[in-house]
Amino acid sequence: MNLEISTPLKELTQRLSATPRGARLARRLTGTSLDTWGYPYDGPLNNTAQLLASELATNAVTHGRVPGRDFELRLTLLPEEDTLRIEVSDTRGERHLQMLRAAFEDEHGRGLIVVDALSRTWGVRERVVGKTVWAEIPLA
DSSP: OOOOOOOOOOEEEEEEESSHHHHHHHHHHHHHHHHHTTSOTTSHHHHHHHHHHHHHHHHHHHHSOOTTOEEEEEEEEEGGGTEEEEEEEESOOSOOOOOOOOOTTOSSOOHHHHHHHHOSEEEEEEOSSSEEEEEEEEOO
């Protein structure tokens, strides 16, 4: 008799190159993972999560990049808290995040404003090397 225990994976951790391609892959991995976990690719939760992952990854690539170092994407479903947690870690610790107030005509500088608007809560956690920026959104 062959007994297999199957436990659905509710966490994804992936290192990606600190390039625009890596940021795009972070968005795609988020969409695909959530679809696999039962949150349809074109659904509102999945779309919001993809946008948040994209903003956090783009910030890591643009402002947290250290040549030769990757960034890390982590997605964690916390069903007991009815929450999806999206984390992006980079290796540049000396650049601290600030809520930017972009002028109307500015083409850049709105990423954290988008993160703040779409997430239930978000923040920054220092690491031994670098920092992790995280955002949480409700599953329902």
